[in-house]
Amino acid sequence: MRASAPPLRPLEIAALALGSAAIAAVMHWPLPLHLGRDVSLDVGDPLVQAWQVAWGGHALLHQPLDYFQANTFWPLRNTLAFSEALVGYAPAGVVGDGVYAAIVRYNLLFLFAYALAFVGAYLLARELGVGRGAAAVGGAAFAYAPWRLEQDGHLHVLSSGGIPLCLFLLVRGYRANSAWTVLGAWLVATWQLSLGFTLGLQLAYLLAALALVAVVFWVRSRPPLGRATLVATLAGVTLFAGTAVLLARPYMQVLDDHPEAHRTRAQIAGLSPPLRAFIAAPEENLVWGKATAGVRDDLSSVPEQTLFPGVVIVSLALAGALGGIYAKRLRGALALAVLVFAVLSLGAPEHGSPFLHPYRLLYDFAPGWKGIRAPGRLTTLTSLALALLAAAGAQRGLHYAEGRSGLRFLRVVPSGAIGALFVIAILAEGSGFDLGGGGRSVSGPSHPAVPKPPPGQLGLPSPQLHLPMTIPANRRYVLWSTEGFPKIVNGRGSFVPKSFAQLTGQMVRFPDAATLARLRAIHVQLVVLHPNLARGTPWEGTELRRARAPGLRQSARDGVIVYELSSR
Secondary structure, three states, X not given: OOOOOOOOOHHHHHHHHXXXXXXXXXXXXXXXXXXXXXXXXXXXXHXXXXXXXXXXXXXXXXXXXXXXOOOOOOOOOOHHHHOOOOHHHHHHHOOOOHHHHHHHHHHHHHHHHHHHHHHHHHHHHHHHOXXXXXXXXXXXXXXXXXXXXXXXXXXXXXXXXXXXXXXXXHHHHHHHOOHHHHHHHHHHHHHHHHOOHHHHHHHHHHHHHHHHHHHHHHHHHOOOOOHHHHHHHHHHHHHHHHHHHHHHHHHHHHHHHOHHHOOOHHHHHHHOOOHHHHXXXXXOEOOOXXXXXXXXXXXXXXHHHOOOOOHXXXXXXXXXXXOOOOOHHHHHHHXXXXXXXXXXXXXXXXXXXXXXXXXXHHXXXXXXXXXXXXXXXXXXXXXXXXHHHHHHHHHHHHHHHOOOOOOHHHHHOOHHHHHHHHHHHHHHHHOEOOOHHHOOOOOOOOOOEOOOOOHHHOOOOOOEEEEOOOHHHHHHHHHHOOXXXXXXXXXXXXXXXXXXXXXXXXXXXXXXXXXXXXXXXXOOOEEEEOHHHHOOOOOOOHHHOOOOOOOEEEEEEOOEEEEEEOOO
């Protein structure tokens, strides 16, 4: 590994920014043409996450001291902490209002997440010593590994670019003894943590492990460390740790208030991927989706257990591990990291031995890991280590192309073209089908249209409860609540509160006297029935039922049936 950092010229930075944005747009084409209409993959979690960012902006402007007291799951507390809060994206939520703005904002952040993952891995690979072409291979390998397609509905998992970016700034800052660069690294790390603990916890433990290695190295060789750099380090660590504590408080309160939110060993075991998950590609994957269907169909939870890293990436990583521009010690460390993170991403069975399944040790003894839902998402760090090794492998190929070996036939091919071919191969292997309309095309991953709110529900007083209370419908209500953020009983999180589950069961009998009494007890003013969504559910035909209790007025509005509850 080189002792001095390679310079980053303004032209390279500009080309990197534009190139990463262009690749993100092309890989998800034609989504950029419909930023306010569609979302990637499905109309499930993206709707909730679009609301989360919108709520973040609303809370910053109107209730910054009650940030986690969101408008959903009325009348429960800290409801934003029922899932990853995406706090780091909250400033984007300040711009625009309503559903359309929420979807545009979400899609821009979705594309930004892919672009930043490319940029971060590119910069880290450059800092470790590879050239521009090989660094582009590293960026593509991290941002567009095939497994990511299955996560296109999980913005908090895709938003991993801060991990390699902060590592790049840390390496560069300590090499150059630059206090401002070191402080910038910790600011990026803190921002990454603020996006959610799914990746933030991984980053925290990674930084702790690297800090331990750095301390051992410093004790051995005693390289000079300026006072300003030391102060920046202490300030950055304090900021990172303080933010972690501050963000953890509402989640800890949720665990106290809702014991059902705890991740049990059985839940972790159910989401732990089997070893064959590493050869299971997403269904939409252009190259391997159909070929690995048999393996994928046997998985118990496809979104959390699809870990296919890509043949091209693994081949280049193997070449990079066996030799290349990295020092032997660095290559060995990266190869070990691939193995360790891959094993940890397999999770643990409920009664397995911690020696055979070391993830159990994290779950049992390491702070924070009992709150992590899906062990397979540790594949983010596996993917980063593979990407850095793939960059080294690509650099070996470029050296051949430049005439540094006996393979003379490669000398006639420009090295830039070889690097571009590596990148194209990785992007092709990581691209997806559009399965909409019953046919397949290579236009990009699926991007369904977002359902619009019925005009009749807009502007109604709150608190409100919307029927039917199904999971797909609740996701819609959450997104639609960005129109004014009325308090709604409906919600969607990573667990189901016991009281909410009980109310859902009771509301099947609405509008009988018992349900009306329950709704009045929590001060609900309106029940809004969506007849189109109620078809095929227990709430179908609710508008035809006769209320058995007084104080209920039914009226039809544009697309909905509204029930007004009197206070008595």
